[in-house]
Amino acid sequence: MAEFPAGISHRRRISGVSHWRWQRFSAVAVLALMSYFTILLATMGGLDYDSATALIAKPYNAIALAILLVVGLYHAALGIEVVIEDYVSLQRGRRMFIMLVKFDLFVIGLISLWALAKIAL
Amino acid sequence: MSKPRPLSPHLQVYRPQMTSMLSIAHRATGVVLSTGTLLLCAWLVSLSMGADSYATMSGLLAHPLGQFVLFGYSVALIYHAMNGIRHLGWDLGFGLTLPLVYRNAYIVLIASVVLTVALWAMVWF
Numbered sequence: 001m002a003e004f005p006a007g008i009s010h011r012r013r014i015s016g017v018s019h020w021r022w023q024r025f026s027a028v029a030v031l032a033l034m035s036y037f038t039i040l041l042a043t044m045g046g047l048d049y050d051s052a053t054a055l056i057a058k059p060y061n062a063i064a065l066a067i068l069l070v071v072g073l074y075h076a077a078l079g080i081e082v083v084i085e086d087y088v089s090l091q092r093g094r095r096m097f098i099m100l101v102k103f104d105l106f107v108i109g110l111i112s113l114w115a116l117a118k119i120a121l
Numbered sequence: 122m123s124k125p126r127p128l129s130p131h132l133q134v135y136r137p138q139m140t141s142m143l144s145i146a147h148r149a150t151g152v153v154l155s156t157g158t159l160l161l162c163a164w165l166v167s168l169s170m171g172a173d174s175y176a177t178m179s180g181l182l183a184h185p186l187g188q189f190v191l192f193g194y195s196v197a198l199i200y201h202a203m204n205g206i207r208h209l210g211w212d213l214g215f216g217l218t219l220p221l222v223y224r225n226a227y228i229v230l231i232a233s234v235v236l237t238v239a240l241w242a243m244v245w246f
Contacts, residue, residue, distance in 0.1 A: 024212055027205055034202065038195075042243040047179075049172040056168070069161075076155035083148050086129040105155065108162050115165035 019078060026075035033068040053119060062120035066113060073109045077102050139226050147204045150197040157194045195240055200233045 040055075041047070047055070056062055080101050088094045135141060167178035181187050207225050210216045216225050 024209065027209065031202055031205060034198065038198070038240065039243075042240050045244070049168070049175045052168055052175065056165075073158060076151070076158065079148075079151045080155055083152065089125060089128055091125060105158070108158050112158075112162045112165050115162070115169035118169040119165070 019081075023075065023078045023082075026071050026078065029071045030068065030075050033064055033071070036064065037068065056116065056119050059120075062116060065116060069109055069112050069116070073105045077105050080105075139223060143204060143226050143229065147201060147208070150201040150204075153194070153197040154201055157197070160190070160194065192241070196233070196237055199236045199240070200229070203229045203232045203236070 040061075044051070044055070056065065081098050084094060084098050084101065088097050164178055164182075167174045182191060207216070207229050210225070216222065
């Protein structure tokens, strides 16, 4: 087995390719879904309570928004992880910092999905 | 964790170039967009809590400061999307020569401005 520099685990090293790949896959999905919702919102003009609820309660919109939330927050987690890795050293709490950001994004995702479910169901 | 591992080059020691600036902007907008998911989350929660809380949220977003935040978010979103397409092109092996890297940089900037204006024109008219 190859030797790795101190502070970088073997598992972390081999997951680099998969990290890169999923950053790209998620990018394509977010690009498509974000375009859809941005154009949808822009062309609808003002959204009052009833029209906003009706819009999100449509099954295909609810499912698309749920996918956007999950894949988008995943894309964000992967991206911010790389930024932190580049500028926060291991000695200054890189791992803790990354875990904190991922936890935050996870909580944002849970709350958003819960609200979405409440609106759509 | 015995030896300090090297970090990325410090940003301030380099003369700004189109390429590095767009790269930094891609990361900065990515962080902005990640933070902005809080806004989407808050909007969804307000909508789920009923008409009153949604009206409060709409009021906040309609306020000039709210509009400014939304405008900023749209700029970050459109730029990150345009430059993201540029990145995906590189990943597929397209546009990797220096002249093309610069030409595509200008295309990204122009497309970002045009699409941002078009988006807000659609919203307001």
